[in-house]
Amino acid sequence: MAGFGNVNRALVRLLARKQQELRALGIDYRVTGVGSRRLGWIADPEGLDLAAIEAGSSQRSRLAPHASELCKWLGTAKADVLFEATSLSVKDGQPAIAYIRAALESGAHAITANKGPVIHAYRELTELAAAKRRRFLFESAVMDGVPIFSLFRENLPAVQLRGFHGILNSTTNLILTGMEQGLTFEQSLSRAQQLGIAETDASHDIDGWDAAVKVAALVTVLMGIQMRPEAVKRQGIATLAAAAVRQARAEGKPFKLVCRAHRAGTDVEASVGPEQVPLTDPLALVNGTSSMICFETDIFPALTITENDPGVETTAYGMLADFVRAVGD
Numbered sequence: 001m002a003g004f005g006n007v008n009r010a011l012v013r014l015l016a017r018k019q020q021e022l023r024a025l026g027i028d029y030r031v032t033g034v035g036s037r038r039l040g041w042i043a044d045p046e047g048l049d050l051a052a053i054e055a056g057s058s059q060r061s062r063l064a065p066h067a068s069e070l071c072k073w074l075g076t077a078k079a080d081v082l083f084e085a086t087s088l089s090v091k092d093g094q095p096a097i098a099y100i101r102a103a104l105e106s107g108a109h110a111i112t113a114n115k116g117p118v119i120h121a122y123r124e125l126t127e128l129a130a131a132k133r134r135r136f137l138f139e140s141a142v143m144d145g146v147p148i149f150s151l152f153r154e155n156l157p158a159v160q161l162r163g164f165h166g167i168l169n170s171t172t173n174l175i176l177t178g179m180e181q182g183l184t185f186e187q188s189l190s191r192a193q194q195l196g197i198a199e200t201d202a203s204h205d206i207d208g209w210d211a212a213v214k215v216a217a218l219v220t221v222l223m224g225i226q227m228r229p230e231a232v233k234r235q236g237i238a239t240l241a242a243a244a245v246r247q248a249r250a251e252g253k254p255f256k257l258v259c260r261a262h263r264a265g266t267d268v269e270a271s272v273g274p275e276q277v278p279l280t281d282p283l284a285l286v287n288g289t290s291s292m293i294c295f296e297t298d299i300f301p302a303l304t305i306t307e308n309d310p311g312v313e314t315t316a317y318g319m320l321a322d323f324v325r326a327v328g329d
C-alpha cells in the first residue's frame with residue numbers, strides 16, 4: 001500500500017470484513033508493505049502488524065529495513081498488487097505515477113484511487129501493464145468506486161460514447177444544498193468542513209478543479225481522447241450569491257455544478273459550471289454529497305447512474321473490486 005490515509009485504511013478494514021467472500025473467489029491476501037512520507041517504507045513478506053502501524057507503535061524489529069528505492073520495497077514485500085492511494089497532484093500526477101510504474105515493472109498489478117495517474121499517464125501505464133501482463137485499474141478515481149470504467153470496459157462492448165453530463169463533486173453540491181436551506185456560502189462551506197467533506201483549503205472543489213479533473217479522466221479513458229483538466233472550460237460556485245441560489249430553488253430551477261462533455265468532430269468539448277436545472281431533470285434531485293452521471297451513447301440514449309451518500313468505504317470497495325478483477329481471473 002502506497003499511502004496509508006483514509007482510503008487505504010478503509011481498504012484494510014474492508015478486506016478483513018470481506019475475507020470470507022474473497023476466499024470463496026479463491027483469493028487470499030496479506031498486506032506485506034505500507035509506505036508514506038511519515039511512515040517510511042515498511043515491508044515484511046510474512047505480513048505486517050497493521051494495527052500497530054496505525055497506532056504508530058509498530059515494533060521496528062518486525063519490520064524490514066527501510067527501502068531507499070521503491071523497487072527494493074516492492075521486492076522486499078514480494079508484492080503481487082500495489083494499492084496506490086497517495087494524495088492527488090493535479091500538476092503532474094507524481095509521485096503516484098512513479099509508484100505505479102515501479103509496481104508494474106516489478107510484475108505487480110497496480111490499483112489506484114488517484115486521478116493523477118489517469119489524467120497524466122493513462123496510455124503509458126495501460127500499455128506498460130499490457131506488456132507486463134498485469135492490470136492497471138482505477139475504478140475508485142471517479143465517483144468513489146461506482147463501477148463506471150469497468151461498466152464500459154466489461155459490459156458495454158462496441159458501444160460508442162457520445163457524451164455525458166452529471167454532478168461529480170460532492171463538496172460543491174453539499175454547499176449549494178446548504179445555501180438553499182438558508183446558510184450563507186461561508187456558513188455552508190464551514191458546515192461541509194465540520195462534516196469532514198470539505199478540505200480546510202476547499203478551493204480545489206469550489207473553483208471547479210476537482211470536477212474538471214474527473215471530467216478529464218472520463219474523457220481520456222471512456223472517449224479515447226487525451227484531455228487535461230486545463231482543457232475543460234471551468235467556472236466554480238464562489239460567485240453565486242446565497243439569495244440567488246435560494247430564489248432559483250424556489251422557482252423550481254435549482255443551481256447545480258454541472259459537468260459536461262460532448263464529441264465535436266474528432267475532438268471533445270468539456271465544461272464544468274453552475275447551471276439552473278429544471279425539476280424535471282434528475283440532476284435537480286441530487287442533493288448533499290450524492291452524485292450522478294448520465295451517459296449518452298449510440299445504443300442507450302441516456303444511461304444514468306446515481307450514487308447516494310457515498311463514503312470512504314465505497315472508495316475502498318472500488319479498489320477491492322479492482323483487486324478481484326486483477327487476481328481473480
Ligand SMILES: NC(=O)c1ccc[n+]([C@@H]2O[C@H](COP(=O)([O-])OP(=O)(O)OC[C@H]3O[C@@H](n4cnc5c(N)ncnc54)[C@H](OP(=O)(O)O)[C@@H]3O)[C@@H](O)[C@H]2O)c1
Pocket residue numbers: 002003004005006007008035036037038039085086087088094095113114115140141142144311312315
Ligand atoms: N477520501 C476519499 O473518499 C477518496 C475518494 C476517491 C478518491 N480518493 C483519492 O484517493 C487518494 C487518497 O485519498 P485519502 O483520502 O486516503 O488521502 P489522505 O487521507 O490524505 O492520505 C494520503 C496518504 O498519502 C500519503 N502521501 C502523500 N504524499 C505522499 C508522497 N509523496 N509519498 C508517499 N506517500 C504520500 C500520506 O502520508 P504522508 O503524509 O505520511 O506521506 C497519506 O498516507 C487521493 O488521491 C484521493 O484523491 C479519495
